[in-house]
Amino acid sequence: MPAPLETCISDLDCASSSGSDLSGFLTDEEDCARLQQAASASGPPVPARRGAPNISRASEVPGAQDDQQERRRRRGRTRVRSEALLHSLRRSRRVKANDRERNRMHNLNAALDALRSVLPSFPDDTKLTKIETLRFAYNYIWALAETLRLADQGLPGGSARERLLPPQCVPCLPGPPSPASDAESWGSGAAAAASPLSDPSSPAASEDFTYSPSEPAFSFPSLPKDLLHTTPCFIPYH
């Protein structure tokens, strides 16, 4: 059962009055864990009430003015400390959340790298941007599927899947996509949304797709022309 926050703050007040610095015990992991427990158990910030019940009584006693002022000073210090502690608590949670978010984005980037590694690569090692990777993968999958469909229709004997895509091989298109000049044809921007490849089921996409044994096993109607008429190479999976 975690201690209420005010109890915790009260204890911390004692600690500070005995010479401990606030920043000192904030760096103490045990105290931090305790504070986190206390804060989570008590919900929103609770103003410190330490010493409050004695104030009215003290004012009735002769010579209690100094004592009363001292209590006010202590109360003020306690509030400042509790605010600092809550701020510190929020801060530590934020830091942890940032860390998780960073890891999450790293995982996402790793997945994107994995996707890049199975997409056709280019000689100059041009690294596709994130959006290019996703759109290229989309187009690539569609083109492969279309290749298989047309090959199964037009070529007799055997499986087009086996002929065109040996299990150990992945097609590799030579030549860079020149992302800048062909940004739109690669699927970025509003124009890409109207591209046939943005909708594989569209008639335009099917019409644009061609297959010829002397040409690449697949072609990308929206890719640069020099990319469409190059001999495909096959590189092994690793």
Next chain:
DNA sequence: TAGGCCATCTGGTCCT
């Protein structure tokens, strides 16, 4: 120097 891309931080929302 403007624009694109990216990493990171941040607060809000949803889910378990």
Next chain:
DNA sequence: AGGACCAGATGGCCTA
């Protein structure tokens, strides 16, 4: 309650 996910903001780096 805590974590995952998301989108906006910000600043750094690079290139045309």
